[in-house]
Amino acid sequence: MADVDSAVKEAVVEALALDDDEVTPDSTIMNDLGAESIDLLDILFRIEKSTGVKIEASDLGDYIQGGIPDDEFSDDSDVITAKGAEQLAKVMPQVDPGEVEGSLKAEEVIGLFTVQNLVDMVKSRAAAAAG
Amino acid sequence: MPQPPPAELSFRVGVDAIRVQRLQDVIAGDFHRRAAVFTEQELEHCRGRRREYDHLAARFAAKEAVLKAFGTGLRRRMRFTEVEVINEASGRPRVELGGAVAEFARGHGLHQLDVSLTHTDGLAVAMAIAVWERPCAST
Numbered sequence: 001m002a003d004v005d006s007a008v009k010e011a012v013v014e015a016l017a018l019d020d021d022e023v024t025p026d027s028t029i030m031n032d033l034g035a036e037s038i039d040l041l042d043i044l045f046r047i048e049k050s051t052g053v054k055i056e057a058s059d060l061g062d063y064i065q066g067g068i069p070d071d072e073f074s075d076d077s078d079v080i081t082a083k084g085a086e087q088l089a090k091v092m093p094q095v096d097p098g099e100v101e102g103s104l105k106a107e108e109v110i111g112l113f114t115v116q117n118l119v120d121m122v123k124s125r126a127a128a129a130a131g
Numbered sequence: 132m133p134q135p136p137p138a139e140l141s142f143r144v145g146v147d148a149i150r151v152q153r154l155q156d157v158i159a160g161d162f163h164r165r166a167a168v169f170t171e172q173e174l175e176h177c178r179g180r181r182r183e184y185d186h187l188a189a190r191f192a193a194k195e196a197v198l199k200a201f202g203t204g205l206r207r208r209m210r211f212t213e214v215e216v217i218n219e220a221s222g223r224p225r226v227e228l229g230g231a232v233a234e235f236a237r238g239h240g241l242h243q244l245d246v247s248l249t250h251t252d253g254l255a256v257a258m259a260i261a262v263w264e265r266p267c268a269s270t
Binding site: 107 | 153
């Protein structure tokens with residue numbers, strides 16, 4: 001399997017037609033790099049091709065929420081709960097739970113997903129597949 | 132007999148645009164990629180049509196527009212194939228929901244959903260409007 005860090009970066013660079021130095025581990029894929037849904041699909045397809053790790057777009061939300069039901073991850077106004085914030089800090093360590101709890105909307109979370117978060121997810125999937 | 136409309140309705144619109152060539156670049160010639168985004172019925176509807184990818188791109192835009200109108204994006208377990216664009220005999224598009232997307236719609240009181248699609252000059256655009264029977268977290 002290709003080196004995951006390199007494979008993810010290459011997928012992002014190529015899918016978004018960016019220069020190599022424009023993509024850092026801390027870059028958020030949607031907010032910073034401007035990826036749209038079709039770009040996200042392209043990135044995931046490219047990662048699958050180079051690493052063999054299949055990730056569907058719907059898996060991203062599942063990975064981020066970590067199995068927490070929607071009504072526990074966010075409140076009636078769709079704002080992240082304490083439980084949701086705690087989960088976010090696990091898979092997106094750059095997120096400060098104290099800052100997002102009670103202020104960040106669930107639909108905004110994907111915008112904070114970084115290149116490094118995607119690398120970690122691919123590695124996690126690869127490890128799970130390897131048993 | 133027609134049912135009276137619920138006393139309280141709220142609505143939210145969603146709109147999306149995509150370059151046809153961009154979609155074609157991502158999914159052309161790869162069955163698994165096409166099947167990750169479109170249902171067999173959608174693919175069959177567009178297959179062999181003049182400007183096949185214009186029609187597919189409009190459907191992709193519709194899926195995005197619906198998810199924007201729901202305020203969810205691709206939340207956990209939601210798949211693009213769970214928002215299916217069907218053409219009625221008149222040619223008017225309507226949306227069939229499945230899986231986690233249908234579950235979300237039921238749980239949040241979706242009353243009505245309508246979409247409109249268009250494509251021209253290499254660009255496909257869709258608009259969706261979702262009407263909810265009660266104030267929704269996403270509206």
